[in-house]
Amino acid sequence: MTNRLTITRPDDWHLHLRDGAMLAAVLPESARHFARALVMPNLVPPVVTGADARAYRERILAALPEGTGFTPLMTLYLTETTDPGDVAAAAAEELIAAVKLYPAGATTNSDSGVRDFDRVRGVLERMAEIGLPLCVHGEVTDEDVDIFDREAVFIERVLEPLRRATPGLRVVMEHVTTREGIEYVRSAPRDLAATLTTHHLVINRNHILAGGIRPHYYCLPVAKRESHRLALCEAATSGDPRFFLGTDSAPHADARKLAPCGCAGCFTAPDTMAILAHVFEEEGALDRLEGFTSRHGAAFYGLPENSERITLEKGEPVPAGGMLETGEGPVTIFDPGFPLAWRVVE
Numbered sequence: 001m002t003n004r005l006t007i008t009r010p011d012d013w014h015l016h017l018r019d020g021a022m023l024a025a026v027l028p029e030s031a032r033h034f035a036r037a038l039v040m041p042n043l044v045p046p047v048v049t050g051a052d053a054r055a056y057r058e059r060i061l062a063a064l065p066e067g068t069g070f071t072p073l074m075t076l077y078l079t080e081t082t083d084p085g086d087v088a089a090a091a092a093e094e095l096i097a098a099v100k101l102y103p104a105g106a107t108t109n110s111d112s113g114v115r116d117f118d119r120v121r122g123v124l125e126r127m128a129e130i131g132l133p134l135c136v137h138g139e140v141t142d143e144d145v146d147i148f149d150r151e152a153v154f155i156e157r158v159l160e161p162l163r164r165a166t167p168g169l170r171v172v173m174e175h176v177t178t179r180e181g182i183e184y185v186r187s188a189p190r191d192l193a194a195t196l197t198t199h200h201l202v203i204n205r206n207h208i209l210a211g212g213i214r215p216h217y218y219c220l221p222v223a224k225r226e227s228h229r230l231a232l233c234e235a236a237t238s239g240d241p242r243f244f245l246g247t248d249s250a251p252h253a254d255a256r257k258l259a260p261c262g263c264a265g266c267f268t269a270p271d272t273m274a275i276l277a278h279v280f281e282e283e284g285a286l287d288r289l290e291g292f293t294s295r296h297g298a299a300f301y302g303l304p305e306n307s308e309r310i311t312l313e314k315g316e317p318v319p320a321g322g323m324l325e326t327g328e329g330p331v332t333i334f335d336p337g338f339p340l341a342w343r344v345v346e
């Protein structure tokens, strides 16, 4: 039995760091274990231009604890007025690593997202030319589509036509939550990949709704039925390089989660590596954890693997979850429903 595991330091390919007091509180939780993270641009107002990304990156670097070697990789929020020249310039100076597409109204702070895809064609074509990946929040927002079907319908109605219209565009389907999403990625050539979150490998929709409503398990895309969770675990542990970790750790103060209309998001950053070690061990795939957390994403983004390593050890299980105090109030840490035997020791 393996009780100790040393792997290349991981990267998080989908992370919400927020701003101000929340940024200061949550950033150390990612910087402790992760070398790099792809930082989501859905602030209010969103990070839209190269200049916005530069300013946000400065605020993140200023909030880093002394001596922490953590690199934020920035993204731009695609709007219908995004200037292809600005995107290309920001990519050329390696200020950004991707552009993020939110269908308007799909999730937290997505009002500035795209309604008419014809209006972003120029940007997408430029991105295909320069090889800059498009990260996609893959859900339709139509009121007549059931929330549990919105990812599958998005693939058919939006993603497939978009990819066909823009040959060569490199796309990451963010936080895939369905068997359909997994199958779509597998059926495509290598210019399509997907991130999987920590929490979607652990919870299904019963965790949110059965036996009482549990707002801390509510996120978008919403967790689906168990058969989908099993498909996600199979993909994550398969060793297929098209699947890699994007935690989608999305902190909200408890007051905003525990409300009549609560925010979507699970705050998974603090214990993600411990939870993933548990999941991969259960699947008999501990030897594939490193690919998922530390190699496949870097390869897709064309970045070198991290040279540092981290070590996880298995010991006495300790309770998971808990609370992080922030300047904006307490934030509940994701509880996977099992105690944590694995921990990052160095």
Ligand code: NCD
Pocket: 016, 042, 107, 108, 137, 218, 219, 220, 221, 248, 250, 251, 264, 265, 266
């Ligand atoms: C994210 C957030 O809170 O910013 N919430 C979530 O449930 N994942 C937005 C997002 O990535 O959809």
Ligand code: ZN
Pocket: 014, 016, 040, 248, 250
């Ligand atoms: Zn997200």
